[in-house]
Amino acid sequence: xxxxxxxxxxxxxxxxxxxxxxxxxxxxxxxxxxxxxxxxxxxxxxxxxxxxxxxxxxxxxxxxxxxxxxxxxxxxxxxxxxxxxxxxxxxxxxxxxxxxxxxxxxxxxxxxxxxxxxxxxxxxxxxxxxxxxxxxxxxxxxxxxxxxxxxxxxxxxxxxxxxxxxxxxxxxxxxxxxxxxxxxxxxxxxxxxxxxxxxxxxxxxxxxxxxxxxxxxxxxxxxxxxxxxxxxxxxxxxxxxxxxxxxxxxxxxxxxxxxxxxxxxxxxxxxxxxxxxxxxxxxxxxxxxxxxxxxxxxxxxxxxxxxxxxxxxxxxxxxxxxxxxxxxxxxxxxxxxxxxxxxxxxxxxxxxxxxxxxxxxxxxxxxxxxxxxxxxxxxxxxxxxxxxxxxxxxxxxxxxxxxxxxxxxxxxxxxxxxxxxxxxxxxxxxxxxxxxxxxxxxxxxxxxxxxxxxxxxxxxxxxxxxxxxxxxxxxxxxxxxxxxxxxxxxxxxxxxxxxxxxxxxxxxxxxxxxxxxxxxxxxxxxxxxxxxxxxxxxxxxxx
Numbered sequence: 001x002x003x004x005x006x007x008x009x010x011x012x013x014x015x016x017x018x019x020x021x022x023x024x025x026x027x028x029x030x031x032x033x034x035x036x037x038x039x040x041x042x043x044x045x046x047x048x049x050x051x052x053x054x055x056x057x058x059x060x061x062x063x064x065x066x067x068x069x070x071x072x073x074x075x076x077x078x079x080x081x082x083x084x085x086x087x088x089x090x091x092x093x094x095x096x097x098x099x100x101x102x103x104x105x106x107x108x109x110x111x112x113x114x115x116x117x118x119x120x121x122x123x124x125x126x127x128x129x130x131x132x133x134x135x136x137x138x139x140x141x142x143x144x145x146x147x148x149x150x151x152x153x154x155x156x157x158x159x160x161x162x163x164x165x166x167x168x169x170x171x172x173x174x175x176x177x178x179x180x181x182x183x184x185x186x187x188x189x190x191x192x193x194x195x196x197x198x199x200x201x202x203x204x205x206x207x208x209x210x211x212x213x214x215x216x217x218x219x220x221x222x223x224x225x226x227x228x229x230x231x232x233x234x235x236x237x238x239x240x241x242x243x244x245x246x247x248x249x250x251x252x253x254x255x256x257x258x259x260x261x262x263x264x265x266x267x268x269x270x271x272x273x274x275x276x277x278x279x280x281x282x283x284x285x286x287x288x289x290x291x292x293x294x295x296x297x298x299x300x301x302x303x304x305x306x307x308x309x310x311x312x313x314x315x316x317x318x319x320x321x322x323x324x325x326x327x328x329x330x331x332x333x334x335x336x337x338x339x340x341x342x343x344x345x346x347x348x349x350x351x352x353x354x355x356x357x358x359x360x361x362x363x364x365x366x367x368x369x370x371x372x373x374x375x376x377x378x379x380x381x382x383x384x385x386x387x388x389x390x391x392x393x394x395x396x397x398x399x400x401x402x403x404x405x406x407x408x409x410x411x412x413x414x415x416x417x418x419x420x421x422x423x424x425x426x427x428x429x430x431x432x433x434x435x436x437x438x439x440x441x442x443x444x445x446x447x448x449x450x451x452x453x454x455x456x457x458x459x460x461x462x463x464x465x466x467x468x469x470x471x472x473x474x475x476x477x478x479x480x481x482x483x484x485x486x487x488x489x490x491x492x493x494x495x496x497x498x499x500x501x502x503x504x505x506x507x508x509x510x511x512x513x514x515x516x517x518x519x520x521x522x523x524x525x526x527x528x529x530x531x532x533x534x535x536x537x538x539x540x541x542x543x
Contacts, residue, residue, distance in 0.1 A: 020138070023134075026138055046086035049083050049084075049089075056094065057092075061190065063092060066087070066094070068224055075236035076338065082303055088246060099197060100281050107143045114141065120132070150202070169209050173212075175209045176216035179219075179220060180219050182220065197210075197281060207270075207276060207280075210280050211258070214283055241305075269282055327343075328345075339402065340406040343393065343397075347417060348467055350390070350420050354420050354463075358426065358430065364430075368437055384421065397410070423529050429522055442512050443512060447502065447507075448512070451498065455491055462484050463530045465477060465481050466481055470533050492520050492524040
């Protein structure tokens with residue numbers, strides 16, 4: 001009898017965990033890119049960051065996922081610690097939405113919810129609608145698991161071993177440790193609180209002990225973010241510690257309050273609860289809101305505390321010279337929701353290297369400085385490394401569960417990395433010309449060098465416009481990019497005519513003339529590649 005009950009309980013827990021995972025992953029696929037943009041835009045101050053954290057976590061049903069994403073943002077330099085603190089505080093309130101939903105006891109509707117989800121998945125062909133169907137299916141499986149667990153727990157009241165085990169949880173410290181350990185294992189405080197809610201509903205756990213298990217859940221919920229930050233930069237570790245200290249300090253304060261005012265606190269929670277399940281859900285929510293109200297004014301102090309725990313700065317790396325990725329890599333725990341953002345940051349850096357290298361090569365063409373020429377070749381090797389590394393990473397993330405909008409942009413990102421690499425190749429071609437001038441003594445007229453410098457200025461401006469547009473997914477300056485690209489084309493044609501006239505007048509040698517023509521044509525092709533990058537914004541949205 002007891003074995004079948006335990007198996008049923010385990011099966012129900014499995015369904016619950018699976019349903020929550022499907023629902024959370026599907027929500028992240030459907031809305032992950034939009035939610036991420038909200039995180040980027042509306043976290044300029046701590047209060048707005050806190051509101052975003054509440055909404056974000058309430059939607060994706062996981063404070064661990066939200067906090068892990070924040071850690072990834074901090075690691076990629078997209079968010080500072082003070083912004084992260086606000087989001088983390090809000091995430092702790094948002095995570096209580098799950099227990100509130102569970103307390104409404106919608107298990108009876110689980111078959112209907114599942115049927116609706118399956119029908120939508122079967123008869124709708126659009127991927128986005130199918131993802132919405134996955135959300136509904138996950139929701140239904142979650143409540144089916146709850147129903148199975150609830151039925152099993154009703155039978156557990158007849159199993160002496162279970163009753164004795166639950167009865168052994170008499171002291172607050174043991175209950176808190178139980179909550180901490182369970183949440184660390186399950187990696188979800190929402191799941192642990194939901195189990196506690198069901199146990200309390202079946203009178204297998206007292207309300208007092210349930211309260212202390214919830215306190216342990218708060219600390220156990222920190223493990224996901226701590227693990228995600230272990231291989232990250234120091235600021236990523238500090239962000240995870242902000243989450244940790246928020247919950248540890250909050251739990252310690254509540255322990256002190258409960259030591260003196262346990263009965264009044266329990267009566268207050270019971271006054272707003274209609275049954276024992278609602279008591280657990282409301283206790284979870286009230287605890288989190290209390291922690292935020294008390295600790296929010298001291299968020300800067302908690303940030304400083306996390307900095308004291310992780311002192312010093314990251315080792316300075318000259319990313320221009322070293323063959324290393326700055327924003328992406330296998331060492332940091334992979335987060336699908338931020339993967340594309342990290343790639344775009346890396347592409348922005350790669351484009352800056354290529355643009356700077358083009359300018360360096362053009363300077364070398366004028367000065368004939370051997371050190372500049374050699375540096376162009378060295379930086380080009382780094383650009384080639386970035387090309388291969390970013391391409392490999394794009395192949396890797398294309399095989400994962402990315403948000404739908406991010407998945408659409410992968411093809412455009414492949415084209416962008418190729419266009420940037422081609423810009424780097426043109427810089428190398430100019431360096432080859434500079435070396436040829438240095439070794440053979442080919443002279444170019446001041447007028448020719450001046451015209452090339454003017455064309456270079458237009459081209460580098462176009463590169464920056466295009467990269468900024470792509471990084472922000474902003475089409476508003478597309479007309480400016482097209483107009484500037486047309487100007488480059490017109491200027492290049494005019495320069496070729498001027499060049500022919502100089503040859504006719506004998507102002508340039510044939511060797512210098514060929515060199516000038518090749519470089520001018522190369523700069524025009526660089527402008528084409530830059531324009532391709534700008535058009536990738538539209539391509540990503542249309543795919």
